[in-house]
Amino acid sequence: MGTGAAIPLADKSIPFLGHALPLLRDPLGFMSSLPDHGSLVTMRMGPLSVVMVCDPELARQVLLDDRTYDMGGPVFDRARESVGGGLGTCPHSEHRRQRRLCQPAFHRSRMPAYATVMSSACDAMTTTWQDGQTIDLSAEAAAMALRVNVESMFATALPRVAQDVADDFVALSRSVFWRIIMPPLINRLPTPVNRRYFRARKRLFHTVGQIIAARRQDTTDHGDLLSSLMSAQDPDSEAGSRGLSDREITEQVLTFFFAGAETTAATLAWALYQVSRHPHIEQRLQAEVDEVVGDGPATHDHLPRLPLTERVITETLRLYAPAWLGSRIVAHDTELGGYHLPAGTQMVWSPYLIHRRPDIYKNVDGFDPDRWLHTKAEREAYFPFGAGARKCIADRFALNTAILSLATISARWTLRPVTDEPFKPVVRTLLVPHGLRMRLAPRARVTA
Numbered sequence: 297m298g299t300g301a302a303i304p305l306a307d308k309s310i311p312f313l314g315h316a317l318p319l320l321r322d323p324l325g326f327m328s329s330l331p332d333h334g335s336l337v338t339m340r341m342g343p344l345s346v347v348m349v350c351d352p353e354l355a356r357q358v359l360l361d362d363r364t365y366d367m368g369g370p371v372f373d374r375a376r377e378s379v380g381g382g383l384g385t386c387p388h389s390e391h392r393r394q395r396r397l398c399q400p401a402f403h404r405s406r407m408p409a410y411a412t413v414m415s416s417a418c419d420a421m422t423t424t425w426q427d428g429q430t431i432d433l434s435a436e437a438a439a440m441a442l443r444v445n446v447e448s449m450f451a452t453a454l455p456r457v458a459q460d461v462a463d464d465f466v467a468l469s470r471s472v473f474w475r476i477i478m479p480p481l482i483n484r485l486p487t488p489v490n491r492r493y494f495r496a497r498k499r500l501f502h503t504v505g506q507i508i509a510a511r512r513q514d515t516t517d518h519g520d521l522l523s524s525l526m527s528a529q530d531p532d533s534e535a536g537s538r539g540l541s542d543r544e545i546t547e548q549v550l551t552f553f554f555a556g557a558e559t560t561a562a563t564l565a566w567a568l569y570q571v572s573r574h575p576h577i578e579q580r581l582q583a584e585v586d587e588v589v590g591d592g593p594a595t596h597d598h599l600p601r602l603p604l605t606e607r608v609i610t611e612t613l614r615l616y617a618p619a620w621l622g623s624r625i626v627a628h629d630t631e632l633g634g635y636h637l638p639a640g641t642q643m644v645w646s647p648y649l650i651h652r653r654p655d656i657y658k659n660v661d662g663f664d665p666d667r668w669l670h671t672k673a674e675r676e677a678y679f680p681f682g683a684g685a686r687k688c689i690a691d692r693f694a695l696n697t698a699i700l701s702l703a704t705i706s707a708r709w710t711l712r713p714v715t716d717e718p719f720k721p722v723v724r725t726l727l728v729p730h731g732l733r734m735r736l737a738p739r740a741r742v743t744a
């Protein structure tokens with residue numbers, strides 16, 4: 297193929313809205329159909345043309361070269377509009393400084409302290425559950441993950457603030473996908489959705505800004521994520537910008553909430569759902585946690601002895617990568633997979649699309665944690681946390697939360713969906729199982 301060839305256009309584009317309708321009605325089905333057109337495929341989001349990278353090797357090239365494929369494009373623009381220019385939403389030119397300043401907060405040495413927060417949040421959640429109760433699993437997991445985030449960040453339980461932050465995040469994240477795929481004109485109209493969005497964003501900045509201002513008055517090191525961000529110094533930056541300003545810290549905190557709570561909660565909820573539908577895996581998982589964790593809660597010391605629990609999470613992140621759509625912008629003319637890409641080309645990539653390619657994964661829609669015992673080739677096409685310099689800074693933090701929570705819950709409770717119908721999520725910015733209802737039964741060892 298020559299570099300002058302046009303990138304194929306996906307089916308079902310209509311004037312003005314482009315592919316907004318299939319993206320709203322059945323985004324996952326639509327995405328999964330794209331590789332049939334080739335390794336790169338053009339989609340239209342309103343008036344905007346974006347190029348989807350369908351091939352894992354090309355996706356890797358894009359993710360590893362963050363100078364050529366800078367953070368940008370529709371997902372980035374709307375995320376930046378929501379949470380400001382923090383680590384996840386800053387361009388390449390600001391990224392290295394921000395990453396160096398945030399990295400210490402996620403250093404391996406800090407993980408045991410965060411794990412204590414994770415264990416106690418999951419312990420608290422599972423001890424309020426009742427025999428025979430039906431729960432909205434996605435909502436329970438989201439409340440727990442938010443608590444983990446808030447307490448790791450602020451070293452304290454802040455019930456009122458946590459509730460405000462939670463409500464505003466729900467409002468914000470529900471609107472963001474809509475804002476990504478709709479034309480900008482519609483996003484500016486004073487519709488109820490848009491008004492809710494702007495109100496929630498304003499309150500969030502105010503709430504977090506107040507916490508930071510209060511912390512500036514207090515010089516104690518709380519050993520939390522916020523202390524780490526406030527004390528971080530980057531010797532490679534110019535004098536005057538070696539630390540993070542209050543505005544930058546606010547944006548980082550909002551980025552961590554935005555990027556962290558719902559993604560981790562979705563992983564846990566999807567994992568429990570899949571386990572409940574695969575009794576042979578459930579039995580083996582229960583045997584592992586019974587031996588290692590007992591009645592729980594699972595702690596940081598248990599982590600190396602929970603290999604099946606970890607594989608269940610790995611496989612869940614293959615089937616249901618919560619951050620299922622990312623975007624980039626081409627910084628200067630380049631070539632990819634034989635196609636010419638002019639500067640300014642908007643790109644999107646999707647771990648969901650790549651993880652569901654039947655030519656890469658055998659039994660692609662099957663839930664098989666044991667596939668991760670021996671596969672190397674499949675790992676090369678596995679990007680739930682992205683890759684390269686922009687790879688998720690909190691991948692270990694997120695995995696530990698999901699593994700410890702899955703182990704603690706499995707040690708104490710058996711969960712069953714309230715219906716045999718397969719659960720179909722409504723997909724938005726993230727792939728979250730909103731409204732997944734499960735019935736609880738205590739494990740025999742708890743009641744014994």
Ligand code: HEM
Pocket residue numbers: 383384385395445551552553555556557559560563617618619622623679680681682683685686687688689690691693694695
């Ligand atoms: C299972 C849970 C999680 C998943 C699946 C996930 C996924 C991702 C992905 C795919 C990216 C890269 C996006 C791109 O390159 O376009 C990313 C970046 C990021 N994530 Fe996560 N994430 C998770 C949890 C978290 C948590 C718990 C936090 C914070 C507490 C967090 C903070 C971030 C940040 C700050 C970035 C931007 C990194 C950079 O650009 O340097 N994530 N995440």
